[in-house]
Amino acid sequence: xAGPRELPLKALHGRLGARMVPFAGxxxxxxxxPGVLRxxxxxxxxxxxxxxxxxxxxxxxxxxxxxxxAARALEALVPADLVSLPEGRQRxxxxxxxxGGIEDDLMVANRGDHLFLIxxxxxxxxxxxxxxxxxxxxxxxxxxxxxxxxxxxxxAEAALAALVPAAxxxxxxxxxxxxxxxxxxxxxxxxxxGEDGFEVSVPLSHAEALAEALLARPGVAPIGLGxxxxxxxxxxxxxxxxxxxxxxxxxxxxxxxxxxRARRDGGARTGGFPGAPRILAELAEGPVRRxxxxxPEGRAPMREGxxxxxxxxxxxxxxxxxxxxxxxxxxxxxxxxxxxAAFAAPGQTLWxxxxxxxxxxxxxxxxxxxxxxxx
Amino acid sequence: xxxxxxHEWLRAEGDLVVVGITEYAAKELGDxxxxxxxxxxxxxxxGDEVVVIESVKAASDILAPLDGEIVxxxxxxxxxxxxxxxxxxxxxxxFKMRVDDLAALDDFMDEDDYAEHIG
Numbered sequence: 001x002a003g004p005r006e007l008p009l010k011a012l013h014g015r016l017g018a019r020m021v022p023f024a025g026x027x028x029x030x031x032x033x034p035g036v037l038r039x040x041x042x043x044x045x046x047x048x049x050x051x052x053x054x055x056x057x058x059x060x061x062x063x064x065x066x067x068x069x070a071a072r073a074l075e076a077l078v079p080a081d082l083v084s085l086p087e088g089r090q091r092x093x094x095x096x097x098x099x100g101g102i103e104d105d106l107m108v109a110n111r112g113d114h115l116f117l118i119x120x121x122x123x124x125x126x127x128x129x130x131x132x133x134x135x136x137x138x139x140x141x142x143x144x145x146x147x148x149x150x151x152x153x154x155x156a157e158a159a160l161a162a163l164v165p166a167a168x169x170x171x172x173x174x175x176x177x178x179x180x181x182x183x184x185x186x187x188x189x190x191x192x193x194g195e196d197g198f199e200v201s202v203p204l205s206h207a208e209a210l211a212e213a214l215l216a217r218p219g220v221a222p223i224g225l226g227x228x229x230x231x232x233x234x235x236x237x238x239x240x241x242x243x244x245x246x247x248x249x250x251x252x253x254x255x256x257x258x259x260x261r262a263r264r265d266g267g268a269r270t271g272g273f274p275g276a277p278r279i280l281a282e283l284a285e286g287p288v289r290r291x292x293x294x295x296p297e298g299r300a301p302m303r304e305g306x307x308x309x310x311x312x313x314x315x316x317x318x319x320x321x322x323x324x325x326x327x328x329x330x331x332x333x334x335x336x337x338x339x340x341a342a343f344a345a346p347g348q349t350l351w352x353x354x355x356x357x358x359x360x361x362x363x364x365x366x367x368x369x370x371x372x373x374x375x
Numbered sequence: 376x377x378x379x380x381x382h383e384w385l386r387a388e389g390d391l392v393v394v395g396i397t398e399y400a401a402k403e404l405g406d407x408x409x410x411x412x413x414x415x416x417x418x419x420x421x422g423d424e425v426v427v428i429e430s431v432k433a434a435s436d437i438l439a440p441l442d443g444e445i446v447x448x449x450x451x452x453x454x455x456x457x458x459x460x461x462x463x464x465x466x467x468x469x470f471k472m473r474v475d476d477l478a479a480l481d482d483f484m485d486e487d488d489y490a491e492h493i494g
Contacts, residue, residue, distance in 0.1 A: 031405070035405055035406050035431075036405055036406055036431040036432065037405075037406035037408075037431055038406075226405075226431060226432060230431065299408070299409045299453070299456075300409050300411065300429065301408065301409060301429050301434075303433075303434070325431065326408040326409070326429070326431050328431070333408075333409070355411075355427065
């Protein structure tokens with residue numbers, strides 16, 4: 001079996017002192033010298049630069065040259081309303097399966113004459129297969145010649161705008177294609193940290209120069225995958241393969257907002273996506289379980305797999321932690337997971353079983369920390 | 376000071392043995408955010424899981440290096456688990472134990488052996 005794939009910025013990570021680990025088939029920087037805790041806090045206080053080139057970038061085109069036609073076709077695979085997505089805007093969506101579970105989550109951008117998708121690294125091949133089988137008349141092109149950087153945090157706008165002035169005028173979920181040193185950048189004002197910031201797709205020829213130019217701006221430091229995970233956890237953002245999977249519906253996951261009004265009962269294009277009967281029924285009647293925030297009492301982190309009980313002793317589990325750990329900005333452990341709907345109300349006390357002992361947890365709304373998006 | 380293959384250090388203090396983790400281990404674990412210590416007076420056997428360390432990345436167990444009795448634990452770690460990163464061989468100690476046979480310490484690695492072990 002081949003080893004993990006190497007990032008285009010591997011040499012830069014080496015110079016920056018990254019510790020590299022295998023993740024989703026790639027060799028990824030998990031942390032730099034300051035470590036996860038400081039990298040996390042730095043991103044919230046100033047700005048972090050993340051190499052997320054492992055993620056999949058895909059273009060969808062139709063013969064008509066109209067993004068709306070590709071959007072209409074893509075609606076056969078996702079419950080989002082993509083037909084109404086304006087040019088220059090991006091929307092969150094999930095690929096669903098016939099059982100109403102989630103195959104992946106993704107971003108979809110309308111770029112006028114085509115759509116641009118960003119999907120999870122571990123799901124690229126599965127997603128491409130889904131797109132090729134499910135979208136008649138749509139050209140599906142994976143983008144192989146670009147890196148993907150994210151710059152996140154309160155100093156992100158100033159850092160990127162110093163190189164690309166147009167970035168400052170963008171709002172949350174806007175997309176644009178400004179030029180930088182002769183290269184076309186594909187910029188979106190979005191991210192995976194709960195912070196204001198941008199994701200920037202850049203040709204491989206300019207990737208290292210762009211990363212270096214951003215790192216040279218005030219307050220910008222390289223941040224690894226470890227802090228990316230704790231940042232998204234505090235922001236209440238689910239991670240595919242952990243908080244989302246093929247058995248979990250978008251309604252259970254608290255992603256019902258990603259099911260467009262036009263795709264719901266009484267909408268202009270009701271249903272028409274895989275698993276619609278389950279998902280529409282759950283929207284009407286409520287799901288059997290829900291993704292919730294869980295605040296463990298005390299200092300012990302509760303991680304993925306911890307069983308959640310309704311009582312301090314005995315009884316059957318009513319849920320499971322799907323992501324959990326220490327939240328540096330809150331200086332306490334936090335977790336998210338699924339609990340039976342009857343136990344999902346904020347303020348509910350439950351018990352997490354940690355090393356044979358049950359410790360109290362409180363159900364709490366997500367996110368743990370309010371996001372700072374520029375809407 | 377003596378060392379185990381699991382990156383613990385052992386230091387004789389009178390008839391007690393003080394136990395902690397090495398600088399190498401603390402660095403590998405990353406930022407430590409929680410330490411669960413044993414109850415004082417707990418009787419432990421060599422190889423028992425006596426301490427749980429939670430770093431930002433994962434949970435790890437620390438094993439009792441010898442048979443004996445825990446006589447004191449480092450209460451300061453409850454409030455400030457980061458002491459393990461800041462001063463692993465000093466303020467960041469975990470527990471003191473009374474062992475059945477202090478001479479058993481001789482069976483562990485010395486500093487040179489340990490340096491070779493982590494190579």
